[in-house]
Amino acid sequence: MTGERGVEPGVEPGADLGVDLAAVVAEQPDPLLFATVSGAHLYGFPSRDSDVDVRGAHLLPVDALVGLREPDETRSRTWVRDGVEIDLVTHDLRKFVRLLLRRNGYVLEQLLSPLVAHTTPTHAELVALAPATVTSHHAHHYRGFAGTQWRLFEKTGELKPLLYTFRALLTGVRLTRGGGLCAHLPTLADDAGAPDYLPDLIAAKAEREHAAADVAPARVRDDIDRLHTALDRAQDTSPLPAAPTAHDALNDLLIRARLTR
Numbered sequence: 001m002t003g004e005r006g007v008e009p010g011v012e013p014g015a016d017l018g019v020d021l022a023a024v025v026a027e028q029p030d031p032l033l034f035a036t037v038s039g040a041h042l043y044g045f046p047s048r049d050s051d052v053d054v055r056g057a058h059l060l061p062v063d064a065l066v067g068l069r070e071p072d073e074t075r076s077r078t079w080v081r082d083g084v085e086i087d088l089v090t091h092d093l094r095k096f097v098r099l100l101l102r103r104n105g106y107v108l109e110q111l112l113s114p115l116v117a118h119t120t121p122t123h124a125e126l127v128a129l130a131p132a133t134v135t136s137h138h139a140h141h142y143r144g145f146a147g148t149q150w151r152l153f154e155k156t157g158e159l160k161p162l163l164y165t166f167r168a169l170l171t172g173v174r175l176t177r178g179g180g181l182c183a184h185l186p187t188l189a190d191d192a193g194a195p196d197y198l199p200d201l202i203a204a205k206a207e208r209e210h211a212a213a214d215v216a217p218a219r220v221r222d223d224i225d226r227l228h229t230a231l232d233r234a235q236d237t238s239p240l241p242a243a244p245t246a247h248d249a250l251n252d253l254l255i256r257a258r259l260t261r
Contacts, residue, residue, distance in 0.1 A: 142172025
């Protein structure tokens with residue numbers, strides 16, 4: 001793990017995932033401001049054959065932004081390293097900040113992931129500003145993500161999209177109630193309203209990435225509907241603001257980072 005970060009760093013993913021993420025960071029064409037692990041490892045239910053989702057923000061040089069050419073603000077690559085499939089996606093800091101201000105739960109989770117492969121002082125500043133980007137309307141993100149995963153579960157019957165559905169709804173309920181961001185399903189399984197069979201489903205997913213879900217469809221459907229209702233109520237009564245309050249501070253951070261690259 002490199003650099004400093006003003007939050008609990010969690011585990012060092014390079015040691016736990018069987019792949020050298022420090023080398024991945026060093027190979028990037030532009031400086032990475034941070035790189036974290038997302039996906040099933042962040043959510044707490046990786047399988048033996050899960051890929052490693054690495055997410056982060058990079059910093060383009062000024063001359064890439066002031067000319068006639070449109071810059072490539074997102075870089076995406078999937079490959080196998082040391083026998084592990086890596087899925088890498090990073091955004092230029094300007095795009096990352098814009099997504100953060102648009103109430104995007106994906107980038108919020110990536111920024112605050114405790115599975116840190118690389119960090120910098122700019123990362124620490126982003127983390128400190130993150131609470132001022134959280135709004136009651138983040139419920140829309142988690143509602144939409146849960147709906148997409150539920151439809152996939154209905155189509156395939158696989159355990160993975162079902163766990164993603166539960167994870168999204170439980171994360172959304174806790175966040176929208178003002179309880180902070182938690183993307184870790186084993187932790188969320190202790191929250192009020194989480195079904196008591198979640199730990200068994202998590203254990204089953206650890207054995208195989210595309211295992212079928214051994215569940216009673218009617219019971220699961222009732223639990224999902226109940227969590228959707230809980231998310232609706234959490235949004236209606238949320239103590240969170242309706243809009244981010246960090247716009248000016250993030251704008252200043254972006255300018256400073258760009259001009260001192």
